[in-house]
Amino acid sequence: xxxxxxxxxxxxxxxxxxxxxxxxxxxxxxxxxxxxxxxxxxxxxxxxxxxxxxxxxxxxxxxxxxxxxxxxxxxxxxxxxxxxxxxxxxxxxxxxxxxxxxxxxxxxxxxxxxxxxxxxxxxxxxxxxxxxxxxxxxxxxxxxxxxxxx
Amino acid sequence: xxxxxxxxxxxxxxxxxxxxxxxxxxxxxxxxxxxxxxxxxxxxxxxxxxxxxxxxxxxxxxxxxxxxxxxxxxxxxxxxxxxxxxxxxxxxxxxxxxxxxxxxxxxxxxxxxxxxxxxxxxxxxxxxxxxxxxxxxxxxxxxxxxxxxx
DNA sequence: TTGCGGTCATGGATGACATTGACCGCACAA
DNA sequence: TTGTGCGGTCAATGTCATCCATGACCGCAA
Numbered sequence: 225x226x227x228x229x230x231x232x233x234x235x236x237x238x239x240x241x242x243x244x245x246x247x248x249x250x251x252x253x254x255x256x257x258x259x260x261x262x263x264x265x266x267x268x269x270x271x272x273x274x275x276x277x278x279x280x281x282x283x284x285x286x287x288x289x290x291x292x293x294x295x296x297x298x299x300x301x302x303x304x305x306x307x308x309x310x311x312x313x314x315x316x317x318x319x320x321x322x323x324x325x326x327x328x329x330x331x332x333x334x335x336x337x338x339x340x341x342x343x344x345x346x347x348x349x350x351x352x353x354x355x356x357x358x359x360x361x362x363x364x365x366x367x368x369x370x371x372x373x374x
Numbered sequence: 375x376x377x378x379x380x381x382x383x384x385x386x387x388x389x390x391x392x393x394x395x396x397x398x399x400x401x402x403x404x405x406x407x408x409x410x411x412x413x414x415x416x417x418x419x420x421x422x423x424x425x426x427x428x429x430x431x432x433x434x435x436x437x438x439x440x441x442x443x444x445x446x447x448x449x450x451x452x453x454x455x456x457x458x459x460x461x462x463x464x465x466x467x468x469x470x471x472x473x474x475x476x477x478x479x480x481x482x483x484x485x486x487x488x489x490x491x492x493x494x495x496x497x498x499x500x501x502x503x504x505x506x507x508x509x510x511x512x513x514x515x516x517x518x519x520x521x522x523x524x
Numbered sequence: 525t526t527g528c529g530g531t532c533a534t535g536g537a538t539g540a541c542a543t544t545g546a547c548c549g550c551a552c553a554a
Numbered sequence: 555t556t557g558t559g560c561g562g563t564c565a566a567t568g569t570c571a572t573c574c575a576t577g578a579c580c581g582c583a584a
Binding site for chain 1: 375
């Protein structure tokens with residue numbers, strides 16, 4: 225993992241369909257050399273997968289919510305994680321420091337779906353307390369372009 | 375945007391390097407037809423861009439923090455957004471309901487970098503109050519695979 | 525029913541591209 | 555100096571995206 229690798233990752237973050245020859249021109253390597261580095265980056269797990277950034281509106285998921293969760297005392301933590309992983313509405317689920325146990329980031333089609341999700345948690349005995357925060361807008365898109373060369 | 379489009383998006387979310395013929399086999403279309411749909415999905419903005427999912431550890435960014443921010447009374451909201459957008463450490467910045475104005479999700483190399491970020495906000499007069507929550511682990515990876523066919 | 529226009533998928537030709545393997549040079553250790 | 559391994563270039567090959575002409579299907583109006 226040197227500066228060239230980081231530059232390659234940065235370029236791919238912006239556009240993962242760039243040609244190897246194009247990347248090579250940026251970093252001063254042949255397409256083959258870039259391909260070999262790319263293979264290693266994927267094999268090592270540094271690049272987890274190639275994917276697409278999707279506009280939530282296009283998928284009819286206008287609600288973006290952050291839900292703070294404190295598990296109930298009798299909750300099985302592993303079961304909760306499995307539950308979260310299985311719900312396609314959940315984009316992220318983080319174990320966090322502080323007052324709450326988990327922070328869940330989720331997209332739903334409506335506020336009713338959000339209520340249903342929380343009701344499900346309660347019914348299965350996971351939920352101690354929770355607090356929901358709605359996102360109104362995102363001034364910074366979810367772009368993750370890692371620092372280039374440094 | 376019909377079920378076929380949604381399926382295409384779902385397949386690309388898992389692996390954006392799938393061949394058009396492979397996608398076509400899943401949805402029952404020819405490669406050309408898939409290509410045409412893909413072109414429209416990109417043109418309409420439903421697919422914002424092709425990118426790669428990067429493991430933060432590989433980039434020496436072990437700290438994942440959520441920072442709640444209440445702007446100071448004299449803060450210029452647009453300036454704050456520009457400031458956030460310009461910081462490569464910030465992955466997301468959401469305008470939210472409730473007690474706080476903004477929720478910032480950021481990755482840094484160290485806790486010191488986090489302090490530096492907050493100090494910078496204060497120095498520029500943006501910061502009213504703030505509260506930082508650290509993520510310890512992510513039981514659910516940041517995969518966003520939209521619901522398929524439904 | 526028939527005729528028409530628009531939308532959308534098909535299939536094949538073409539060119540670009542990823543991929544592979546052989547070869548080369550350099551750094552390092554014995 | 556010599557052997558070894560890593561990481562690069564270059565050229566050949568096969569796959570694939572892309573483009574275009576053609577044709578099927580659907581809704582609508584006469």
